[in-house]
Amino acid sequence: MLRSRFFWKLYAGYALLVLLTVLTVGLLVGRRITADALADIERSLLVQAHLLSDIAAPALVSGNGHELQARVRMLGASIDTRLTVIAEDGVVLADSDEDPITMDNHGSRPEVLAVRTEGSATSTRFSRTVAANMMYVAVAVTANGELRGYARTALPLTLVQDKLAGLRTAVALGALIAVVVAMAVGLLVAGRVIAPLSSITAAAESIAGGDYQRRVGSTSTDEIGQLASAFNRMAGELEKRLQTITEDRSKLLTILGGMVEGVVAVDSERTVVHLNTAAGRILGVPAAESIGKPIWEVTRVVKVGEALDETLQEAKEATRELRLVSGAEDKIVELHTAPLQNAQGDLVGAVLVLHEVTELRRLETVRQDFVANVSHELKTPITAIRGLIDTVIEDRAMPNETKTRFLGKVQDQAMRLSLLVTDLLTLARLESADGLLQAEPLDMRDCVRGSLDRFTASADEQGIELVGDLPDTPVRIVGEYEALELVVNNLLDNALKYTPGGGHVWVRLDTDARSAILEVEDTGVGIPREHHARIFERFYRVDKARSRELEGTGLGLSIVKHICRTFGGSISVESDAGRGSTFRVQFPLSAI
Numbered sequence: 336m337l338r339s340r341f342f343w344k345l346y347a348g349y350a351l352l353v354l355l356t357v358l359t360v361g362l363l364v365g366r367r368i369t370a371d372a373l374a375d376i377e378r379s380l381l382v383q384a385h386l387l388s389d390i391a392a393p394a395l396v397s398g399n400g401h402e403l404q405a406r407v408r409m410l411g412a413s414i415d416t417r418l419t420v421i422a423e424d425g426v427v428l429a430d431s432d433e434d435p436i437t438m439d440n441h442g443s444r445p446e447v448l449a450v451r452t453e454g455s456a457t458s459t460r461f462s463r464t465v466a467a468n469m470m471y472v473a474v475a476v477t478a479n480g481e482l483r484g485y486a487r488t489a490l491p492l493t494l495v496q497d498k499l500a501g502l503r504t505a506v507a508l509g510a511l512i513a514v515v516v517a518m519a520v521g522l523l524v525a526g527r528v529i530a531p532l533s534s535i536t537a538a539a540e541s542i543a544g545g546d547y548q549r550r551v552g553s554t555s556t557d558e559i560g561q562l563a564s565a566f567n568r569m570a571g572e573l574e575k576r577l578q579t580i581t582e583d584r585s586k587l588l589t590i591l592g593g594m595v596e597g598v599v600a601v602d603s604e605r606t607v608v609h610l611n612t613a614a615g616r617i618l619g620v621p622a623a624e625s626i627g628k629p630i631w632e633v634t635r636v637v638k639v640g641e642a643l644d645e646t647l648q649e650a651k652e653a654t655r656e657l658r659l660v661s662g663a664e665d666k667i668v669e670l671h672t673a674p675l676q677n678a679q680g681d682l683v684g685a686v687l688v689l690h691e692v693t694e695l696r697r698l699e700t701v702r703q704d705f706v707a708n709v710s711h712e713l714k715t716p717i718t719a720i721r722g723l724i725d726t727v728i729e730d731r732a733m734p735n736e737t738k739t740r741f742l743g744k745v746q747d748q749a750m751r752l753s754l755l756v757t758d759l760l761t762l763a764r765l766e767s768a769d770g771l772l773q774a775e776p777l778d779m780r781d782c783v784r785g786s787l788d789r790f791t792a793s794a795d796e797q798g799i800e801l802v803g804d805l806p807d808t809p810v811r812i813v814g815e816y817e818a819l820e821l822v823v824n825n826l827l828d829n830a831l832k833y834t835p836g837g838g839h840v841w842v843r844l845d846t847d848a849r850s851a852i853l854e855v856e857d858t859g860v861g862i863p864r865e866h867h868a869r870i871f872e873r874f875y876r877v878d879k880a881r882s883r884e885l886e887g888t889g890l891g892l893s894i895v896k897h898i899c900r901t902f903g904g905s906i907s908v909e910s911d912a913g914r915g916s917t918f919r920v921q922f923p924l925s926a927i
């Protein structure tokens with residue numbers, strides 16, 4: 336409190352006021368008391384002078400000065416006042432303090448002169464007789480209406496002044512006590528005013544420092560109490576608003592953090608003010624560390640700078656397609672920039688939205704390739720059929736034998752077309768909606784047995800030993816019987832197609848803790864490692880000519896992969912050129 340400037344301002348003003356008041360009152364009271372005291376002394380001297388006049392009158396008439404002198408001396412000593420009796424001609428007849436014979440004529444004394452005209456008079460002056468400042472009061476002594484002399488009383492002024500000094504000291508002491516009490520009370524009152532103000536200031540400083548829960552404790556209902564409760568209300572409101580802002584901000588950050596699209600915000604100086612996780616992933620930078628850096632430090636792609644130029648200089652949106660080099664594969668990213676405005680509509684920065692379209696572009700390419708492949712695959716047998724039929728029609732002289740051979744070829748091509756269309760329809764059915772496949776509990780051994788039965792004859796024909804190895808207990812999974820049979824058929828068909836006569840094909844079904852495992856192993860031509868990743872793509876063949884020759888459509892393995900994925904399974908291959916192949920399929924076991 337004592338360090339408060341406001342306290343000292345308030346207190347100094349108050350102290351000045353108290354001092355001025357006490358000084359003025361003291362002066363006025365002092366003066367008044369002095370005047371009253373002088374008047375009292377004068378009055379008492381006057382009364383004494385009248386009494387002296389009564390006592391002196393007979394002596395003045397009779398002329399017995401000796402007796403009068405004795406009496407005056409005695410009276411003067413008893414009342415501590417100088418008494419003088421002066422004859423009408425100015426000769427001093429009696430004096431309480433001096434011998435009248437030694438005293439000069441008092442006829443010209445101012446108080447004696449004044450009595451002649453006014454009846455009584457007062458004079459304050461230096462007495463040569465007693466050598467001191469004195470107050471004199473003189474009255475006329477009359478007998479039978481005639482002036483006979485003068486009776487004079489006097490008091491040394493030092494005595495008067497002593498009396499006054501005592502009174503002044505009392506007044507000054509009173510004033511001093513009043514000042515001390517007033518200052519103490521002022522200190523107390525100022526303290527009471529300052530203390531709540533100091534606690535409001537301390538609370539305001541705490542809030543400014545981040546402690547938004549700080550409040551001022553005040554129970555008074557005066558203006559300061561009202562100020563405290565208004566302050567508390569303001570602090571409460573501030574806390575609520577801040578909480579709302581914090582919640583909104585964390586919501587926004589959660590939304591931005593959960594977005595697939597990358598979002599980057601930069602200010603007008605192009606310093607990154609926000610960069611979400613997705614943006615960090617797309618640009619290949621740590622999101623948290625990028626905030627506060629200039630954008631060119633985060634990404635040096637020229638098109639980003641161009642788009643930002645457009646947005647920040649012309650306040651308009653811009654779009655670019657970026658190719659970001661990262662690792663083995665380039666990323667294709669669609670960039671969209673938009674101006675960032677504050678509440679007043681001023682341009683304060685820009686927002687960059689990054690949308691990775693690599694997969695989209697890849698799928699587009701796959702789709703275009705697929706259409707081209709389908710057209711090509713369909714066109715080849717159709718062209719062959721047309722050519723063969725045209726030849727038969729045009730060559731009327733063609734021998735029947737050749738005609739039959741030609742028609743046989745037409746039949747082969749038609750068969751090929753039919754296989755292709757069947758596979759395409761199967762693929763279309765699988766891709767159109769996964770829900771179209773039934774999901775029912777089944778014993779996978781049934782599908783494997785069905786396929787083994789179907790291919791035993793052709794394996795025999797090719798001179799390949801086909802061996803099935805199935806467990807004794809049911810292998811329960813959830814799926815569609817026909818679809819799962821298609822998986823085993825395709826794998827078995829491939830194994831027999833790509834294995835020369837004299838080879839072996841094993842079909843093994845087994846389980847581990849969680850999965851059903853189907854393995855189809857052959858001793859055939861094998862697949863070089865570099866093709867492993869691609870053989871599951873549509874129309875991908877390791878050796879096109881051989882595949883066609885063997886009536887392959889290039890769609891079998893992609894159908895198998897699709898079905899595996901639909902029922903929560905997976906497929907993998909182990910193979911090498913000339914070393915045979917093993918395809919392994921896994922399906923989750925069903926609980927029932």
Ligand code: ADP
Pocket residue numbers: 829830833857859860861862870875876877878882883886887888889890891892893915916
């Ligand atoms: P296709 O109808 O041509 O057999 P698939 O999609 O079934 O098409 O197989 C894709 C390619 O994978 C085949 O063209 C072939 O080159 C290779 N392939 C598949 N299975 C085997 C296997 N058991 N042995 C060797 N090569 C195989």
